[in-house]
Amino acid sequence: MTRAIVNKKFSGEIPVGTYGPAMHLTETLEGWRNEKPVISADACNNCKLCYLVCPEGVIFSENNQIQIDYRFCKGCGICAKECKRAAIIMEKEVTANG
Amino acid sequence: MIEITFLGRGGQGAFTSSRILGAAVSLYENKYALSFPSFGPERRGAPVFAYTKIDNKPIRDRSQSELSDYFVILDDSLYTDKLLTKLKPNGKIILNTSQNIESENIIGFNANNAAEQFLGAPISNTAMLAVLVANTKIVSRENLLSAIDYDMPQRLAVKNKTLVENIFEAIEGVKI
Amino acid sequence: MGNKVFVSGDEAVALAVKLAKPKVIAAYPITPQTIVVERLAEMVEKRELDAQYMYVESEHSALAAVMGASVLGARTFTATSSQGLLYMAEVMHYASGGRVPLVMMNANRALALPWSIFGDQRDSLSLLDSGWIQAYVEDAQESLDMIIQAYAIAENNKVLTPVMINLDGFVLTHTFEAIEVPTEEQVSRFLPEFNLEGKMDLNNPKNLFFSSSPADNIKFKFQQQQAIEDAKEIIAELDKQYKEITGRGYGGLAVGYKTEDADTIIITLGSITGLVKDVVDSLRNEGLKVGVVKIRFMRPFPDKEILELCKNAKKVGVLEKDISFGYHGTVYTNVADALKSAGIELVNYIAGLGGKNISFNDIENIFRELISIDSGRKVQTLNFVGVTD
Amino acid sequence: MLNKLEQEEYFYGHKGCGGCGGSLAVRLALKVLGKNTFVVLPAGCMSAVGFVYPQLCFGVNALISPFASTAAMLSGIRASANALNIQDCNVVGFAGDGGTADIGLQALSGAIDRGDKIIYICYDNEAYMNTGVQQSSLTPYGARTTTTPPGDYIHGSINNKKDMFAIVAAHHIKYAATASIGNIPDYIRKVEKAKNTNGTSYIHVAAPCPTGWGIDSSDTVSIAREAIECGLWYLAEYEDGVYKLNQKKHEFTSIKEYLKKQSRFKHVTDEDIEIIKKQRDQKLEFIERMCS
Numbered sequence: 001m002t003r004a005i006v007n008k009k010f011s012g013e014i015p016v017g018t019y020g021p022a023m024h025l026t027e028t029l030e031g032w033r034n035e036k037p038v039i040s041a042d043a044c045n046n047c048k049l050c051y052l053v054c055p056e057g058v059i060f061s062e063n064n065q066i067q068i069d070y071r072f073c074k075g076c077g078i079c080a081k082e083c084k085r086a087a088i089i090m091e092k093e094v095t096a097n098g
Numbered sequence: 099m100i101e102i103t104f105l106g107r108g109g110q111g112a113f114t115s116s117r118i119l120g121a122a123v124s125l126y127e128n129k130y131a132l133s134f135p136s137f138g139p140e141r142r143g144a145p146v147f148a149y150t151k152i153d154n155k156p157i158r159d160r161s162q163s164e165l166s167d168y169f170v171i172l173d174d175s176l177y178t179d180k181l182l183t184k185l186k187p188n189g190k191i192i193l194n195t196s197q198n199i200e201s202e203n204i205i206g207f208n209a210n211n212a213a214e215q216f217l218g219a220p221i222s223n224t225a226m227l228a229v230l231v232a233n234t235k236i237v238s239r240e241n242l243l244s245a246i247d248y249d250m251p252q253r254l255a256v257k258n259k260t261l262v263e264n265i266f267e268a269i270e271g272v273k274i
Numbered sequence: 275m276g277n278k279v280f281v282s283g284d285e286a287v288a289l290a291v292k293l294a295k296p297k298v299i300a301a302y303p304i305t306p307q308t309i310v311v312e313r314l315a316e317m318v319e320k321r322e323l324d325a326q327y328m329y330v331e332s333e334h335s336a337l338a339a340v341m342g343a344s345v346l347g348a349r350t351f352t353a354t355s356s357q358g359l360l361y362m363a364e365v366m367h368y369a370s371g372g373r374v375p376l377v378m379m380n381a382n383r384a385l386a387l388p389w390s391i392f393g394d395q396r397d398s399l400s401l402l403d404s405g406w407i408q409a410y411v412e413d414a415q416e417s418l419d420m421i422i423q424a425y426a427i428a429e430n431n432k433v434l435t436p437v438m439i440n441l442d443g444f445v446l447t448h449t450f451e452a453i454e455v456p457t458e459e460q461v462s463r464f465l466p467e468f469n470l471e472g473k474m475d476l477n478n479p480k481n482l483f484f485s486s487s488p489a490d491n492i493k494f495k496f497q498q499q500q501a502i503e504d505a506k507e508i509i510a511e512l513d514k515q516y517k518e519i520t521g522r523g524y525g526g527l528a529v530g531y532k533t534e535d536a537d538t539i540i541i542t543l544g545s546i547t548g549l550v551k552d553v554v555d556s557l558r559n560e561g562l563k564v565g566v567v568k569i570r571f572m573r574p575f576p577d578k579e580i581l582e583l584c585k586n587a588k589k590v591g592v593l594e595k596d597i598s599f600g601y602h603g604t605v606y607t608n609v610a611d612a613l614k615s616a617g618i619e620l621v622n623y624i625a626g627l628g629g630k631n632i633s634f635n636d637i638e639n640i641f642r643e644l645i646s647i648d649s650g651r652k653v654q655t656l657n658f659v660g661v662t663d
Numbered sequence: 664m665l666n667k668l669e670q671e672e673y674f675y676g677h678k679g680c681g682g683c684g685g686s687l688a689v690r691l692a693l694k695v696l697g698k699n700t701f702v703v704l705p706a707g708c709m710s711a712v713g714f715v716y717p718q719l720c721f722g723v724n725a726l727i728s729p730f731a732s733t734a735a736m737l738s739g740i741r742a743s744a745n746a747l748n749i750q751d752c753n754v755v756g757f758a759g760d761g762g763t764a765d766i767g768l769q770a771l772s773g774a775i776d777r778g779d780k781i782i783y784i785c786y787d788n789e790a791y792m793n794t795g796v797q798q799s800s801l802t803p804y805g806a807r808t809t810t811t812p813p814g815d816y817i818h819g820s821i822n823n824k825k826d827m828f829a830i831v832a833a834h835h836i837k838y839a840a841t842a843s844i845g846n847i848p849d850y851i852r853k854v855e856k857a858k859n860t861n862g863t864s865y866i867h868v869a870a871p872c873p874t875g876w877g878i879d880s881s882d883t884v885s886i887a888r889e890a891i892e893c894g895l896w897y898l899a900e901y902e903d904g905v906y907k908l909n910q911k912k913h914e915f916t917s918i919k920e921y922l923k924k925q926s927r928f929k930h931v932t933d934e935d936i937e938i939i940k941k942q943r944d945q946k947l948e949f950i951e952r953m954c955s
Contacts, residue, residue, distance in 0.1 A: 004675045010717055014493045017373025017434060019345075019472025022479035024719040025676040032681060048665060052847050053884050055679065055687040057672035072675065076682035076873075077881030090881075117450050121280035124452035132451050133280075137392060137444035137629065139305065158548025160445045161631050248280070297746035300739065326742040330735060331773030338732030338770070342703065342739030345726065348746050350739075365729050474724040474740075476699050476752065481719035482726035490716060 003060075003069050033075035035090040039066050043087035050079035050088060100236055101163040101186075104148040104223075106172035108141050111223030114249070115170065116148035119227060122237040122245035123152050132157050145176055152236060168192060168234065170226050172209075192230050194222050205233055207269075216261035224258045228265035239266055277455045283446040286414040286453055287353070287379045287439070288313035290421035292323050293461040294377075297348035297468075300328040300339040304358040305391045306443040307381040311353055333358035337365035337378070344374050345482055347475075349425065349468035352376070355443060356383035356397045363401055369436045370405025370498065372483045375428035375470065376436040378406075379421065382544065382595070383443040384628040392629020393443035394595035395543060399572070399604045405498055407437040407505060408572040410544040415453040417441050419522055422456070426465050426512045433505045435498070442545040442595075444629070456520045464519050506574045527576030528569050530583040532558065536565030538644045539587045540623075541580070541609055543569050543594055546632055550593070553637040564641050569605065577612035589619045589644040593637070593659075595626040602656050619647050625659035636660065664848045667855055668694040673722035679712040682880025684870035684887065685786040686712065687844050689757050692784055692866075695854040698723060700753040701740050705762045706730040708793040708872075709786070731766045733758045734774035737781040753858055755782040760801035761791045763867075764825050775834040775863045782857045783865045785827060788872035796875040800825045803895070804939055805922070805931045808875075813930040823942060827867050829949070832901040837862030839901040843869040845887030849898055849909060856900075869896050877926025886924060892916040894943045899950055906953040918943070 010026040037050075044066055051059045051066070058069040059079060080088040102119065106112030113135040120133030129152055136147035151157050165186045171177055174195040181191060182203055191204045199206030207229045209222035224246065231242050243262065247255050281289065287310045291299075299318070301311040317323035326343075330336045333354050340350035354362060359380055369376055380398050384390040398408060407427060411417045417439065424437040441447050474480050486494060510526040517523025531551050533539060540550050547568040557564045567583045567590075569576060584590055590613065594605040601607065606622035613620060623640050626632045636659050647653055673693035679686040685708055693700065702725035704710040710727040713720040728736040733756040741754045758767055763785040774781060790808045791797040798808040802820045813819040831839045838860040842850040850868055857864035871887050873880045890896040893916045898909040919936050922928035931939075 004672070004722075006676070012490075012717070014490060014497065016472060016497070018371065018483050018494065018716075019373070020481045020484055020716060020719045022481050022719065022724065023673075023675065023722040024481065024717060026717045027676075029676065029678070052665075052691070053687065053844075055681075055683045055690065055883070056677075057675055057690050060670075074681035074880075076883075077879070078682055078884055081881040082884055117280070120450055121452075125278055125280050130452070131280075132449055134282075134444075134449040137306075137448060139391065157451075158552050159634065160449060160545055160548065161633060164633075298739065298742045300742070324746075326746045328738060328742050328777070330738070331769055331776075332735075334729070334731055335735030335738075335770045335773060338728055338735040339739030339742070342726075342728070342736035343743035343746070344739075346701070346740050346743040346747065346749070348743040350743075365732065368729050474701060474726070476724070476749070479698075479722065479724040480726075481714060481721050481724075484714035484716045484719060484727065485711065486716040 006071065028071040029074060030071055033073060033093055035075045035077060036070065036093055037068060037073065037075065037077065037079050037088045038091050039068065040087045040089065041065065043085050045085060047084070050083055053078050053082045099151055099153040099157065101166045102150045102168045102170060102230070103163055103166040104150070104170045104172070105176050106146055106223065107176070108144045108146050110172045111221060112146055112172055113148040115223045115227040116150045118224070118242070118245045118249045119150045119237065121248050122241045125248060126241035126244050127237060129154055130156050132160065136162070168230060170230050172222050172226055192226060192233070194226055205229065212261060212265055216264060217257050225261055225265055228262040229269065232266050232269040278452055279455055280450055280452050281414060282309060282448050282450050283414045283417045283441045284309035284381070284448065285313055286418040287421050287441070288317070289455050290418040291351045292317050293456065293458060294349065294422055294425045294465060295323070296325050296351040298326045298328065298340060298343035298350045299352065300330050300336045300350070301352050302330055302333045302336050302354065302358060304333070304355045306383060306447040307353045307355040307358070307379070309447070310379055314351070333361040334365055337362045337369065340376055341365065341369050341372065341374050344376055345470065345474055347468065347470055347473040350376060353379040353381070355381035356385060359397045359401065360385065363404065366401060366404040366406060368483065371494070373434040373498070373501070374436060375434050377421065377424045377428055378436065378438045380438050380440045381443045381447045382440050388628070390628045391443070393445055394627045394629065395440070396596050396627070398438060398440050399596045402572055402604060405435070406573065407435050407502065408440065409437065409570055410440045410572065411446070412545050412547045412568065413446065414449070414451050415522070416524060417446065418453055418455065419516065419520070419524070422461055422465060423512055423516055427505060427509055429468060430508050431471065433501055433508055435501055435505060440544065446545045454522070460519050464516055502574050509571065524570060526579060527571040527574065528567055528579040528583060531566040531568065533565035533567060533583045535563055535586060537563045537587055538589045538641060539565045539567055539584055540591045540593050540637070540640060541567045541569060541605070543572070543605055546593065546626065549632065549634060550637050553634060553641060557638065557641055562641070562645065572605070572608070575608055575612070580609060580612045581616060584613060584616060584618060587618055589621070589647050591621045591623050591640050591644050593623045593625055593640065597624045597627065620655070621653050622656045623659050624657065630660050632659065664851055667851055669697045671698070671722065674713065675720055675722065676718060677713045677720040678715065678718070679708065680874050680880070682873045682883045683708070684844050684872060684883045685709055685759065685788055687883070688784065688786045688850070688868045688870045691847065691851060692755065692757070692854045693723060695851055696753045696755055696858055699751055700724070700755060702726070703728050703733050703736045703740065703756040705733045705758050705767060706793070707759045707762050709757050711793050730762055732770055733762060733767050734770040734781070734783060737783065738774045738777060738779045741779050741781050753782060754780070755784060757784050757786060759792070760785060760787040760789060761799035764800045764827050772834065775831065775836045775865070778837070778862050780861060781863055783863070785865070785867045786870040787867060788870050788875060790875050792872045792875045798822070801827065804942060805928055805935045807927045807930065819930065826946065828899065828901070831865045832906065835904060836865055836901065837903070838864040839866070841867045841897060841899050843887045843891055843896055843898065844884055845869065845889070845891050846898060853900070875927065877929070878924060882924070889916065889921045893918045893921045894947060895921065895939070897947060897950060899954070906950065908950060908954045
């Protein structure tokens with residue numbers, strides 16, 4: 001499946017009243033993150049528990065591999081905490097994002 | 099402008115009379131009318147007023163009548179002499195009563211009896227309307243009957259029209 | 275030709291709503307509005323009207339429900355009065371800001387306390403800033419015609435603003451009079467099908483009623499102001515079209531009666547206008563140059579029309595069933611702004627609060643007092659009518 | 664269970680706090696309900712984080728209602744869908760604990776009474792979080808909020824936490840359930856059930872708020888699980904007039920342990936804990952009685 005499209009060049013026009021289109025994204029949120037979840041492909045058995053518990057919905061499975069849409073991951077760490085195989089490690093972000 | 103005030107108790111149908119009269123003149127004769135109840139919450143048994151104003155031109159004054167040409171009183175317990183002071187000159191009170199009234203301002207009629215006979219219940223409002231119309235000719239008999247058809251469900255209308263026709267027969271010729 | 279019926283103002287509204295064919299009706303009962311929704315429920319029951327009739331638990335919910343229904347693409351109707359209108363106040367701003375083309379009938383009624391079910395106009399006038407178009411009608415015929423026009427105004431793509439039609443409680447809502455009901459065919463020629471461009475759609479989903487940053491917010495509010503300004507022309511245009519089809523038109527946002535040469539004018543709102551016309555006719559028989567300006571819309575406000583109608587007047591009285599405590603009546607403050615450059619003596623008469631009867635004599639006295647300004651009489655700006663009798 | 668979820672994400676790019684339990688509840692429910700869904704959110708966290716123009720984060724039709732009007736707007740949308748013959752759609756609301764148990768209770772009661780085919784999901788984070796953690800009627804006993812400061816006098820919340828599940832069930836609603844993001848399979852099953860309910864359904868999902876509860880953002884799901892384990896939250900259903908407890912009677916884990924992990928309970932005394940324990944036992948006794 002395709003991940004959400006972000007139009008960062010959005011010119012800022014105003015729709016009539018408050019009738020807006022659905023899923024209209026103009027900014028990403030990686031700058032919110034101090035730590036970043038990193039998946040160890042060796043330990044991961046693609047059980048998708050991390051996909052279930054992610055409040056952002058940024059974790060997905062593609063070709064039997066777990067992927068993360070880092071554009072919107074806030075680094076909350078629930079995935080790492082809940083992973084039964086300790087296959088996700090939270091790594092400090094070296095530089096500020098965003 | 100002719101102003102008629104109906105006076106009854108909540109549930110006796112004073113406003114229905116007022117409305118039928120208004121419909122009769124404004125739908126079936128080339129006149130104008132306003133019909134309205136005394137404003138406020140309706141409570142069964144409480145004294146209620148209803149007003150009909152009739153004129154040959156559109157009526158723009160929506161206020162309650164201060165003086166009336168006619169009072170139609172559906173329940174003689176509601177009669178007081180004070181009402182005489184609210185009559186216009188030559189105005190009349192039409193009173194539903196079983197007593198014989200002899201007064202130049204008051205026309206008495208036993209509408210309960212008539213209603214009992216033709217409706218099977220002492221619901222006097224259309225009977226009293228007929229007494230008013232038969233005595234005053236403010237609307238024609240045919241148009242009054244049409245307005246009853248207009249306002250009431252068919253079954254009720256049929257009975258009420260018979261009642262009204264009979265009252266006309268009884269009163270025809272009576273002058274005020 | 276339409277059909278002539280003898281109905282109350284409330285029933286006239288119900289007949290108009292029926293002709294507009296709403297799909298969803300939600301309302302909460304309050305005197306003196308109830309007859310409207312009772313009649314509508316009966317029409318739904320008899321299948322004369324193909325609509326969902328929702329009984330709801332409050333006015334707040336009634337307005338929220340029709341908002342939701344409207345943005346999914348259904349024409350709607352609701353009605354209320356007084357305290358109920360105030361209970362809706364929050365949702366009213368939502369609806370206007372959200373540009374939801376609702377039509378609502380309000381039975382003008384006094385606000386508690388003291389508790390009162392009788393008519394004055396403090397309810398709707400206190401919500402003048404809610405972003406709704408507000409019209410006030412004079413009789414049952416205008417009630418019916420304006421409900422139908424209200425749908426065309428609200429749903430016009432340039433306007434997309436909710437419309438409130440105000441009827442004076444009891445004096446208009448409960449008074450029976452003969453009116454002409456247009457045919458379905460006439461109404462369908464005048465009023466297009468409901469078609470909300472931005473509506474929710476399963477194939478083209480929307481996110482509605484969002485929040486915005488301070489930077490954007492003022493842009494949305496500017497849009498709202500423009501839309502309601504644009505409505506002025508559209509209201510007049512639609513009234514013309516309506517007249518072409520039904521033979522009845524009302525002439526825009528404010529109309530005059532014998533104002534052309536009038537040096538003394540009373541400005542009115544709603545059903546009291548008729549009685550003021552009677553007084554004008556009577557005083558004209560004495561040779562007095564008096565007239566009436568009837569404000570039909572309080573929003574958008576007919577400032578230019580009022581200025582034009584009062585152009586020959588030297589004294590203008592604003593007669594209203596409202597007071598904004600601590601200052602004047604709201605109609606007056608609006609009129610005063612419209613006439614600020616006209617050099618007119620402007621006097622505010624507060625009357626009819628809580629259903630107090632306004633009599634022929636009251637109005638005649640107002641005219642005579644205004645006229646006496648010519649002979650040097652000083653008249654206070656703010657006057658309460660009927661406090662001492 | 665995974666096959667009950669659509670792959671598509673319908674709540675994405677929102678500005679909820681990291682680890683937000685409410686947004687997880689919303690996200691999962693929408694993945695069960697799918698594309699043909701109309702969503703109503705009252706003023707509150709989910710609308711504040713999901714709808715700041717131009718960042719509009721719902722992939723399905725969604726709108727913000729006035730705070731008190733979630734259920735009324737749901738009803739209006741359903742009535743409109745019926746009138747316009749829009750079939751096969753879900754009409755779902757997501758309101759917080761304040762928006763449900765306080766200001767929105769009247770409208771919710773009305774909608775259940777009408778029996779409208781709508782789904783009402785209350786994400787309960789136990790205080791007014793969007794405005795900065797003030798007490799609601801679902802704030803539990805002892806919790807610190809900004810309006811229940813834990814000093815000598817006020818001593819934190821003294822609420823008993825309204826039993827919304829029982830209140831809703833007392834309307835003889837078609838379907839009601841409690842759920843928790845601490846038990847996701849159970850929650851998904853219940854949303855699915857609500858979706859297939861021909862009438863009003865209500866799900867009360869416990870959704871911890873790391874900011875308001877004073878826990879780490881990674882602990883949201885685990886603390887919700889612990890609430891169930893220590894008995895302070897139970898999973899139950901009410902369906903066609905019958906109550907059903909979804910959990911077996913078991914030994915509870917320590918309430919004290921659960922409380923001490925959250926800074927909102929940092930100040931509670933052993934006496935307070937006894938009171939909380941007593942409340943728990945009473946509530947469980949009540950629901951067990953209703954289920955038997």
